[in-house]
Amino acid sequence: METRDLTRPRGPIVIDIENITKDYVMGEETVRALRGVSLKIHRNEYIAIMGPSGSGKSTLMNMLGCLDTPTSGRYEFNGKNVAEMNDDELAAIRNREIGFVFQTFNLLPRSTSLRNVELPLIYAGIDPETREQRAAEVLADVGLGDRIHHKPNELSGGQRQRVAVARALVNRPSIILADEPTGNLDSKTGEEIMALFEDLYQRGNTIILVTHERDIAAHARRTVHLRDGLIESDHAGFIPEIDMATVG
Amino acid sequence: MLFKEIIKMALSSLGVNKLRSSLTMIGITIGVFSVISVMTAIGALQYSIEHGISFLGSNIFQFAKYPANVSASGDVREKYRNRRNISYQQALHYYRLMEGEAREICLKCFAYEVKGQAVYNGVKTTPSLLIVGSNRSFLTANAFTLGYGRNLNDEDVELSRRVIVVGKMVEKRLFPHETPINKVIRMSGHTYTIVGVLAEKGTAFGQSQDDICIMPITRFFEDYGEAKRTVNIATQAFSADTYNRTFDKAIGAMRIARGLRADQENDFEIYSNDSLKSAFVSIAGVVRVGAFVISFIALVAAGIGIMNIMLVSVTERTKEIGIRKSIGARSRDILRQFLTEAVFISEAGGILGIVLGIIVGDMLAAWLQAELIFPYGWAITGVLVCSAIGIGFGLYPAYRAASLDPIEALRYE
Numbered sequence: 001m002e003t004r005d006l007t008r009p010r011g012p013i014v015i016d017i018e019n020i021t022k023d024y025v026m027g028e029e030t031v032r033a034l035r036g037v038s039l040k041i042h043r044n045e046y047i048a049i050m051g052p053s054g055s056g057k058s059t060l061m062n063m064l065g066c067l068d069t070p071t072s073g074r075y076e077f078n079g080k081n082v083a084e085m086n087d088d089e090l091a092a093i094r095n096r097e098i099g100f101v102f103q104t105f106n107l108l109p110r111s112t113s114l115r116n117v118e119l120p121l122i123y124a125g126i127d128p129e130t131r132e133q134r135a136a137e138v139l140a141d142v143g144l145g146d147r148i149h150h151k152p153n154e155l156s157g158g159q160r161q162r163v164a165v166a167r168a169l170v171n172r173p174s175i176i177l178a179d180e181p182t183g184n185l186d187s188k189t190g191e192e193i194m195a196l197f198e199d200l201y202q203r204g205n206t207i208i209l210v211t212h213e214r215d216i217a218a219h220a221r222r223t224v225h226l227r228d229g230l231i232e233s234d235h236a237g238f239i240p241e242i243d244m245a246t247v248g
Numbered sequence: 249m250l251f252k253e254i255i256k257m258a259l260s261s262l263g264v265n266k267l268r269s270s271l272t273m274i275g276i277t278i279g280v281f282s283v284i285s286v287m288t289a290i291g292a293l294q295y296s297i298e299h300g301i302s303f304l305g306s307n308i309f310q311f312a313k314y315p316a317n318v319s320a321s322g323d324v325r326e327k328y329r330n331r332r333n334i335s336y337q338q339a340l341h342y343y344r345l346m347e348g349e350a351r352e353i354c355l356k357c358f359a360y361e362v363k364g365q366a367v368y369n370g371v372k373t374t375p376s377l378l379i380v381g382s383n384r385s386f387l388t389a390n391a392f393t394l395g396y397g398r399n400l401n402d403e404d405v406e407l408s409r410r411v412i413v414v415g416k417m418v419e420k421r422l423f424p425h426e427t428p429i430n431k432v433i434r435m436s437g438h439t440y441t442i443v444g445v446l447a448e449k450g451t452a453f454g455q456s457q458d459d460i461c462i463m464p465i466t467r468f469f470e471d472y473g474e475a476k477r478t479v480n481i482a483t484q485a486f487s488a489d490t491y492n493r494t495f496d497k498a499i500g501a502m503r504i505a506r507g508l509r510a511d512q513e514n515d516f517e518i519y520s521n522d523s524l525k526s527a528f529v530s531i532a533g534v535v536r537v538g539a540f541v542i543s544f545i546a547l548v549a550a551g552i553g554i555m556n557i558m559l560v561s562v563t564e565r566t567k568e569i570g571i572r573k574s575i576g577a578r579s580r581d582i583l584r585q586f587l588t589e590a591v592f593i594s595e596a597g598g599i600l601g602i603v604l605g606i607i608v609g610d611m612l613a614a615w616l617q618a619e620l621i622f623p624y625g626w627a628i629t630g631v632l633v634c635s636a637i638g639i640g641f642g643l644y645p646a647y648r649a650a651s652l653d654p655i656e657a658l659r660y661e
């Protein structure tokens with residue numbers, strides 16, 4: 001296990017949520033997915049969010065990624081109140097500030113790797129040549145320089161996730177959100193993806209990673225544990241004991 | 249987002265379900281095709297009529313019981329039916345009054361009720377011969393030319409001779425190897441001696457002009473009856489200069505022949521090239537309205553088809569929409585993408601309809617021996633209407649797609 005860099009100076013706060021709740025109303029029943037979560041995340045942090053299934057990790061991530069809106073609470077992104085943003089501003093944040101990596105990759109199945117990675121650039125209004133060049137570069141960076149014309153079904157799971165990572169990176173966002181990025185991969189491939197994140201972190205990106213695997217979480221510099229929609233613990237470094245306690 | 253990009257996306261996603269896209273397209277094609285082909289054909293005919301084609305020979309006008317435009321409504325029709333026939337006696341009276349005033353006066357009667365079938369030596373023509381009773385002026389008045397043999401003459405009419413002038417079709421069917429002149433044919437239980445054969449005329453307005461035979465009008469009455477027949481009278485002025493004077497005189501003569509008092513209206517129709525043109529224009533108007541109604545229905549049906557396929561497409565591609573939104577597509581990007589697809593289907597179908605419509609319309613025009621035209625106005629209208637249909641019927645599905653919640657959409661499997 002590598003050394004944890006706890007001495008790194010802290011950057012400005014990029015994500016600041018306070019008392020966030022999220023209720024899902026399903027007929028008679030109301031599921032309280034988040035019940036008052038507060039979190040401050042600084043630039044160039046590497047955070048793992050852990051917790052048992054159903055504890056609200058994905059709900060929180062979607063909120064942070066401006067894909068979903070909270071039932072109550074305040075969310076400031078780079079000092080701006082997200083609740084006051086309109087559809088276009090939210091789309092712009094998703095497009096430029098945040099790179100989202102999903103457990104199920106979420107690639108367009110009929111498009112090549114190159115086209116998939118180009119997609120955020122299309123919505124950013126970048127011209128075709130620059131777009132293609134940049135997409136190809138990023139694909140090469142994640143080790144898929146020779147797979148740019150392959151479609152998802154012609155790639156392995158690990159390769160698909162690399163395409164998804166490339167897509168998340170192509171618009172040079174400052175924050176990478178990854179919701180169980182290794183959940184559908186074997187541990188060796190998972191480690192390869194984690195190496196990509198480590199590299200991004202070293203280059204100054206902020207990384208927020210959801211996982212319930214301890215060895216994956218071990219890559220992060222800070223660990224937040226969720227349980228039943230509440231933050232159970234928030235530690236610098238990886239604290240295996242707490243996770244052990246949850247398990248047994 | 250760049251326009252080219254939207255088009256590319258639209259094309260690739262339409263390519264995924266080619267059958268469904270094509271079926272929807274065909275609806276639009278039919279709608280556009282029906283109106284464009286009819287407009288092309290009518291436009292071509294109208295152009296030809298306005299630029300020279302004559303219904304009648306030159307400087308000719310005609311009197312008849314019924315007007316040219318028979319599409320008139322019921323009670324108007326009734327009025328014409330109750331009108332007195334133009335009898336042969338009246339026609340002869342007119343003929344005597346106008347003798348010397350006109351170059352040709354053609355009295356003619358058609359046996360529309362008889363399907364004429366000529367027989368010679370056991371060989372038969374198709375039962376499609378139009379049997380005409382007339383006089384020597386028939387050829388000139390109806391722009392026929394004699395191929396060989398002789399025309400009918402006044403004596404044939406006076407003596408009601410069993411002589412006949414036949415169209416090219418009769419010669420081709422019955423006399424491929426010998427001359428028909430002086431041969432005796434049988435038709436409807438009567439015998440006739442062929443004295444002349446008309447030169448080939450081909451088709452005009454969709455009817456063969458060669459399936460015809462002309463006998464003296466007096467013989468015609470004896471063989472096919474006179475009682476319920478009305479005679480048409482075509483009069484040819486000596487020249488264009490005298491046309492108007494002859495025309496006025498002829499109306500006077502016709503009124504006398506019909507025994508009309510000064511205060512009575514003309515109880516006969518006057519055909520001239522002008523009146524036939526306007527009759528054509530009003531028939532064309534009815535056909536146009538019909539074509540509009542058909543294509544309107546077809547286009548609305550096709551538009552609903554487009555809406556349906558787009559709604560299905562939005563549902564099927566919910567996940568794709570979620571992905572696009574999650575990486576920064578704005579609602580209006582999604583809206584545009586789906587609208588473009590709808591317009592694309594519509595335009596593709598529409599342009600196919602326009603091309604086919606012009607081709608078929610012009611083929612129809614060619615068959616009717618009219619000038620071929622390219623109806624620019626209708627083509628452009630077609631393109632615009634298709635865009636409107638695509639946008640109109642694509643708007644709701646596109647709006648549905650655009651307003652999908654990104655998370656809900658992403659969770660969709």
Ligand SMILES: Nc1ncnc2c1ncn2[C@@H]1O[C@H](COP(=O)(O)OP(=O)(O)O)[C@@H](O)[C@H]1O
Pocket residue numbers: 024025026031032033051052053054055056057058059060
């Ligand atoms: N769209 C939804 N509708 C209803 N309930 C939901 C929805 N999304 C999540 N939930 C519920 O919210 C809770 C938290 O879910 P989630 O954030 O996905 O958990 P995790 O990612 O930690 O497994 C769960 O009980 C889940 O069933």
Ligand SMILES: [Mg+2]
Pocket residue numbers: 057058059
């Ligand atoms: Mg989850």
